[in-house]
Amino acid sequence: MKTLLVISRHAPARPEAREALDVILAAAAFGVPCGILFMDDGVFQLLKGQDAAQIGQKSLAANLQALPLYGVEDILVCQHSLGERGLQANQCLLDARVMNNSEIATLIEHYDQIVTL
Amino acid sequence: MKTLLVISRHAPARPEAREALDVILAAAAFGVPCGILFMDDGVFQLLKGQDAAQIGQKSLAANLQALPLYGVEDILVCQHSLGERGLQANQCLLDARVMNNSEIATLIEHYDQIVTL
């Protein structure tokens, strides 16, 4: 099977964030070996202490926590994006592995298909 | 009547650019004293030599040229936005007046209402 990397680039309150998780969970459910990279404003999805009900939304936490359960192997976060936003890995939900720019370039080489969402 | 400033911020191929012009032309048609400020990617609307048919679009030029005919008094362009994009006022369609940051701040004070589109 072809491996699939989803790059999730949008802040959690935006519909794009939820749709990116829908795609990777669908891929995982079909048995596709896949990974997710949180990049740009996508890293905000991992911020602890979000109270989505305050903004009339359903929390993304359940979908995020489903990633390892569905067998999503690589859960990754962009170091540069974290740094730009003043964030550190220990502020993140999930045990996301921090990737620097050259690791990300290698990661993109390694996966068969990449979809940015 | 209350004066209205439209700030047009989007590149010409985006639907937002056309909709911003629709708003200011409607306001002008109703006799509202109004002005338009091209800012951020909106300054690309003024670039000469665009061949919109190449990308399957109708040219914005007719709508832009209608601005003075409809009595739009202030046709303005942001100096900072031009500079960031390597552009100069003489590359612009229309005879847009170039405004620096402090002039823009004053302009926004001066108009009764401001809509960014």
Add this chain to the structure above:
Amino acid sequence: MNFAIALLAGPQDPAARSALEFARAVLASGHRISRLFFYRDAVQLASQLRVTPQDELDITAEWQQFIQTNQLDAVVCIAAALRRGVLNEAEAQRWNRPVANTDAPWELSGLGQWIDALQTADRAVTFGT
């Protein structure tokens, strides 16, 4: 005071809820809303066909109920609506489309309604730019 409130972003954008919460607070504070104007992707709020998953906030229903309960003037820009396939009975007939997908309390009308609201309201606020 009279407020004119415009919404430009679509139903799924966080702005659709910000604008609703603000509009509710305007009325709760004893002020009035002279007009709501829906432009750009916000015209999709007027579609009767949107289906929201049961465990999520149905923002279309919330807006519609708010408009009806408070008998507000809710104008949907007709040009933006035509481009996005939001038609009432009259427009569906005019453009020879098989069905319509919007109706009262939403009213299709021109940009002039927004210009007019900007002129006559004491305060104008735009969401979802």
Add this chain to the structure above:
Amino acid sequence: MNFAIALLAGPQDPAARSALEFARAVLASGHRISRLFFYRDAVQLASQLRVTPQDELDITAEWQQFIQTNQLDAVVCIAAALRRGVLNEAEAQRWNRPVANTDAPWELSGLGQWIDALQTADRAVTFGT
């Protein structure tokens, strides 16, 4: 070669035309399109109710004609379509909506159709991200 082409941006986005020109060039070059997949705002392309001003390119009509002429598999993500009010007859009945606004050649189906296309095509290209 077999191409899977996905479009994510709405009908008014420049990407809707880029994707169409690319798809035309794929066929003109003697290659095949195994599936077109429409996600996010691109599901609006399947609406029968969109009205484009006469002096502009009717991108909905262009896509529909392209799909029909070449008998392509054009899948619209059903979850994205429901959220945006694009329903066929079956979905309109299921969700108790008064009318439907899409039909053949557009087929409503799940995200699995995209996952499947990504697996089986020789090349996959996405527009309008």
Add this chain to the structure above:
Amino acid sequence: MLHILRHSPHAESRFASCLRAINSGQSLLLIEDAVYGLLPNTSTRNSLEYLPATVNLYALDADLQGRGLALDDLPPRVVIISYPMMVELCIEHTKAVSW
């Protein structure tokens, strides 16, 4: 006058454009994703803190909490407000511009 900013400072150029257009004595309200501009140790937080002291800075409570921003870690000059207080702000100022 009141400036309302809703977009992430990272995803959108309008965050910076708005800051350039603010005069002293005006007000700036951060809503929706613009509240991310208040995260500590960022260039956007610095640019907000370094606005002239006469600029009043506000942020919407629900949007801060909805996005997980720690309320005890905001610059002291930021006033946290509710929707009813946003209505009051719009009345106090004769006009509002949304970026």
Add this chain to the structure above:
Amino acid sequence: MLHILRHSPHAESRFASCLRAINSGQSLLLIEDAVYGLLPNTSTRNSLEYLPATVNLYALDADLQGRGLALDDLPPRVVIISYPMMVELCIEHTKAVSW
């Protein structure tokens, strides 16, 4: 592998994100508003010109002309292509990522 970039370098952070993720030996195709990144005397043009020499740089002809970019004022390393050539590029490269 082929990177496809469609957003204005000014309106969107993904222009910069894409450039950070490109390895030597890969290709970059600019379409839609991303062609604005080629305007002379800009920081984005510099960052494109300073990509490793082994990175192949392409731009779509229709999008350049549609947006008024002067074809005789592009960096020499940029190859101007048509849609059929874009199809060929997608075949030459085993995968494409759209930013």
